[in-house]
Amino acid sequence: MDLTRSPADEAFRAEARAWLRAHVPSVPLPSLETEEGFAAHRAWEAELAADRWSVVNWPAAYGGRDAGLARWLIFEEEYHAAGAPGRVGQNGVNLLAPTLFDHGTQEQRARVLPPMASGEVVWAQAWSEPEAGSDLASLTSRAVRTDGGWLLRGQKTWSSRAAFADRAFGLFRSEPGTAKPHQGLTYLMFDLRAPGVTVRPIGRLDGKPAFAELFLDDVFVPDEDVVGEPGQGWRIAMSTAGNERGLTLRSPGRFLASAERLRDLWEARGRPAAARDRVADALIGARAYELFTWASASRFLDGGSLGPESSLNKVFWSEYDIGLHETALELLGEEGEFADTDWSEGYVFSLAGPIYAGTNEIQRDIVAERLLGLPRGRR
Amino acid sequence: MRFLLDAEQRAFAASLDAMLTAADTPAVVRAWARGERAAGRALWARVAGAGVFALAAPEAYEGVGPLPVELAVAFVELGRHVVPGPLVETVAATVLLAGLDDPGPAKRLLPALVSGEAMATVTPPGSSYALDGDAATTRLSLSGSGLRLCPGHGPVRPSLDPARRPTPLSPGGELLATDAPVARAVLWARLAVAAQALGVGLALLDRTVAYVRQRTQFGVPVGSFQAVKHRLADAKVALEFARPLVFGAAVTLDPADVAAAKVMACEAAYRAARTALQSHGAIGYTAEYDLSLWLTRARALRSAWGSPDACRETVLSGGRRR
Numbered sequence: 001m002d003l004t005r006s007p008a009d010e011a012f013r014a015e016a017r018a019w020l021r022a023h024v025p026s027v028p029l030p031s032l033e034t035e036e037g038f039a040a041h042r043a044w045e046a047e048l049a050a051d052r053w054s055v056v057n058w059p060a061a062y063g064g065r066d067a068g069l070a071r072w073l074i075f076e077e078e079y080h081a082a083g084a085p086g087r088v089g090q091n092g093v094n095l096l097a098p099t100l101f102d103h104g105t106q107e108q109r110a111r112v113l114p115p116m117a118s119g120e121v122v123w124a125q126a127w128s129e130p131e132a133g134s135d136l137a138s139l140t141s142r143a144v145r146t147d148g149g150w151l152l153r154g155q156k157t158w159s160s161r162a163a164f165a166d167r168a169f170g171l172f173r174s175e176p177g178t179a180k181p182h183q184g185l186t187y188l189m190f191d192l193r194a195p196g197v198t199v200r201p202i203g204r205l206d207g208k209p210a211f212a213e214l215f216l217d218d219v220f221v222p223d224e225d226v227v228g229e230p231g232q233g234w235r236i237a238m239s240t241a242g243n244e245r246g247l248t249l250r251s252p253g254r255f256l257a258s259a260e261r262l263r264d265l266w267e268a269r270g271r272p273a274a275a276r277d278r279v280a281d282a283l284i285g286a287r288a289y290e291l292f293t294w295a296s297a298s299r300f301l302d303g304g305s306l307g308p309e310s311s312l313n314k315v316f317w318s319e320y321d322i323g324l325h326e327t328a329l330e331l332l333g334e335e336g337e338f339a340d341t342d343w344s345e346g347y348v349f350s351l352a353g354p355i356y357a358g359t360n361e362i363q364r365d366i367v368a369e370r371l372l373g374l375p376r377g378r379r
Numbered sequence: 380m381r382f383l384l385d386a387e388q389r390a391f392a393a394s395l396d397a398m399l400t401a402a403d404t405p406a407v408v409r410a411w412a413r414g415e416r417a418a419g420r421a422l423w424a425r426v427a428g429a430g431v432f433a434l435a436a437p438e439a440y441e442g443v444g445p446l447p448v449e450l451a452v453a454f455v456e457l458g459r460h461v462v463p464g465p466l467v468e469t470v471a472a473t474v475l476l477a478g479l480d481d482p483g484p485a486k487r488l489l490p491a492l493v494s495g496e497a498m499a500t501v502t503p504p505g506s507s508y509a510l511d512g513d514a515a516t517t518r519l520s521l522s523g524s525g526l527r528l529c530p531g532h533g534p535v536r537p538s539l540d541p542a543r544r545p546t547p548l549s550p551g552g553e554l555l556a557t558d559a560p561v562a563r564a565v566l567w568a569r570l571a572v573a574a575q576a577l578g579v580g581l582a583l584l585d586r587t588v589a590y591v592r593q594r595t596q597f598g599v600p601v602g603s604f605q606a607v608k609h610r611l612a613d614a615k616v617a618l619e620f621a622r623p624l625v626f627g628a629a630v631t632l633d634p635a636d637v638a639a640a641k642v643m644a645c646e647a648a649y650r651a652a653r654t655a656l657q658s659h660g661a662i663g664y665t666a667e668y669d670l671s672l673w674l675t676r677a678r679a680l681r682s683a684w685g686s687p688d689a690c691r692e693t694v695l696s697g698g699r700r701r
Contacts, residue, residue, distance in 0.1 A: 001381070001382055001383065001384060001385075001388075001448050001626060001629070001630050002380055002381050002382065002630070003380060003382060003627065003630050003631065004380060005380055006380075009380075070380055260699060263695070263699075276691065276695070277687075277688075277691055279695065280642070280691035280692075280694045280695050281642075281691070283639070283694055283695070283697075284624070284639040284642055284643055284691075284694055285620075285643075287624060287627070287636065287639055288620040288621065288623060288624045288639070288643055289620070291382065291623035291624055291626075291627040292619070292620055292622075292623045294380065294382040294623070295382050295383060295623045297382075298380070298381050298382045298383045299383065301381070302381075302383070309619075312615065312616050312619050312620075315612070315613075315616050316616050316620055361605075361609070363612075364608065364609040364612035364613070365605070365608065365609075365612075367612035367615055367616065368602075368608035368609070368611055368612045368615075369608070371615060372584075372588050372608075372611055372612070372615060373588065373592070374588065374591065374592065374600075374602040374603065374607075374608050374611065375592065375599075375600050375602055375603040376603065377599070377603030377604060377605065377608070378605075379605065
């Protein structure tokens, strides 16, 4: 067992740290869930991309550095420790891109990935529907065959970033009446500004339009924007879901930085005894998450994969993130209720964690049935 | 950076697991709790024979150490099988003796600890009790004046875990050193407790999963009910995140890492104990049913060699990341 980094990795760390020190905005950007903030975050992605820091673990051909998983983790540590902005492109980078690497065509990768890396095209996800949430396979939005492509019909909802994004990806029913609900689904990419698309932003808990409803009325999608084989969408999407709840969406660097900020806040407030245990537990949890991730990364590098273990991860980080922010709000005392503190945006964001990317109830079912081997039962 | 156990370490764990499975440890634990030491001593000799007590001892004293990762591997298995006796205390005594400026006491006392002929106990700093002082043959006490070899012990004070038999140590005895590496001994002891707690928790979860799969009510296994599944899933999450903390602490031996591992592993084990008890129902609440051996151990380990409170203090006073 070894936790040391190679000199080459440490040189990479130093290079990232120096770049971030020179470029991270000294004043935080406006919330990325507002029109103004979205634009500012898009410009930040372009700045990162200009020096190849936006997608370090991607191949150089698409704007990355071929840095690999270990250096991606190092980059994330530095990124969050530097207090750098949130990533407006994360739906595309963390969910669609891994899917294209595994299931897309060469043409799709060449066309889609470089503008994703630069923030020129920002992606939204389009999974849920009004009647298909945790039971995603029951979705009814249709993809109907037409000359040279498909026509999308139906309604999607809780589409993160869709209020200001450019394009979206999701699952559509291309073969109605299959024996099982997860059969006959197709994974498609579409333009949010195409004729027939109506985007209705939805205010999240604090009113900011962080997601949207999508109404699709015979929206044309060319064949080149089908990912993988038509009808195979479920299998393809599940490989994406594993990424979302697993390693990529919540890097340990983020929690290490948040836990240190929490310790700073606790010390600045005179180390109140009432919060002491929770501050300690935030530091302990961040270290546990870091080491858990390194163990997972080591298994990857040995050729292993992330299976149902990603559900352990998702339950842990989502509960952890809320607990950490609740502790911060309590340390703020009277200011804890204000919406403009350093912690308010993160708190509101954290509350969604146990719901998206598969609710924690679904994740616990997966842990119980696939990792512990308990019998399936009614949900 | 490769943060995984290697094949040799995994084989060591598997061989200990097989040896302890064959040893029928629940019967040994029950005899030990009654003060009958023969079976416990025999098991102790086998644990020593597997090399466990050599892991903290340097080669100069017939050990193979220091090998903290292997020690953590071993203590996970010892916890999984609720092996009784002053296991952690023997590790602490080993570290204390090996770290004295004068090699005399270590030369005299350590080889017998490594071979398993002797069994050591120690009063942790701030405590008045040494675990299994009646069974131990090498009794060390730490006080302001230094490290002493105690001549005897007082009466056993019953523990909530009947297999743990804390005793006061008699005052006086031979002064071995005026200055002993107490902090280092506490570090190793905490690491061993954390690993042991992880093993206790993993066993509690395994036994409970097996139980809820075969116990039926309303015509179906109780393990098919979401209320049961989700508690067990939460126990699994806590244990799987404690595991890398324990092994990470073994790699760095940083006091904050070790304290973090002890807090989280003991908490995860205790939560697993509560879930195990609830999922078993009334049968789990009996002394007769073997689950009780793990339930009571999980509680006792929380306060051994540093309370959660003391360990959190160590975490908070630890170094910053940058």
